[in-house]
Amino acid sequence: MASEVIIGRYVGSPVKIPSDRDAVSGQHVKISILDNGRWKLEDLKSSNGTFVRDENGEFHRVFAKQIQESDIIRLGNGGANSFVFAAHRAFAQDDSYVYEFKQLRKLLKHQKDKEMKQEKKIEITGWISKLSGLAVIGLCAVIGSIKGINIDPNTRYILIASAPVVVGLIFSGDTKRLKDLRKKKERILLCPKCGRPISEFDIELGQCSRCKAK
Ligand SMILES: [Zn+2]
Structure with missing residues (x-):
């Protein structure tokens, strides 16, 4: 009905x-x-x-x-x-917020998973950026041996130093995405009763420490 x-x-x-x-x-x-x-x-x-x-x-x-x-x-x-x-x-038949807290826990888990993936991605990017200097050294050597082109030390130094910067620029969106994810988390984790920001601890516990809704 x-x-x-x-x-x-x-x-x-x-x-x-x-x-x-x-x-x-x-x-x-x-x-x-x-x-x-x-x-x-x-x-x-x-x-x-x-x-x-x-x-x-x-x-x-x-x-x-x-x-x-x-x-x-x-x-x-x-x-x-x-x-x-x-x-x-x-x-809802009563003043119980069990349903809302369950939804909040799901949301929190989903957000944390996303953040963790993004953190991993940034970590990997960090490694790529560190290794990019070495890659340039290797590349200079290869070019030197195959084509006989001698890259002068100054140019080589600039290339090696700028490689990590370039890689960092290419992946700079990842850090911003992580920040956005964290901001979003703050925005959506609110007490289902009083509407004030709620801590992850309260969510796991299933009770708002301010208004006592549970
Ligand atoms: Zn509350």
Whole structure:
């Protein structure tokens, strides 16, 4: 059987909105579970909009959208008076955040895996850059022996010294990607109840040390 709820600042809202979140409209958004089991979200012409987070942690404004139970929804355009929650909360029967913490742990693991891969890549690049000087020495020797071209010591020195710099430039995107990954992690690891940044320790523990949600 299909069911639907309306979430907002009105008294009967199944998701309670803290009183200081005045970017949220009285009746802000409708979430339905359709007969086929799919979840649907509809913005109810709210004043400050409804947003759904993508896998990169960026929020996008939506008006009507098919969503997943695990999707993160924001009511309002992002200031401290907005409200963020997992779609799951719309039909949650109690004040338990076990589901949200489980999702957070998955997200954290996924992020850490990505970071680790990126760190490995940077480590390998470091080795390539160290070895590139040697490669140039070898190359000069080969050119010298085959073609009989004598590369003068000054030129050779410049080539050897600049090889690691060139390699570093070629791979400079990798360091930036790692930084972006870490920034993204900070952005998305938030307590499912109070919305404040949450530590990895709290996530593993399954309880927010500030608001005690668990
Ligand atoms: Zn909290």
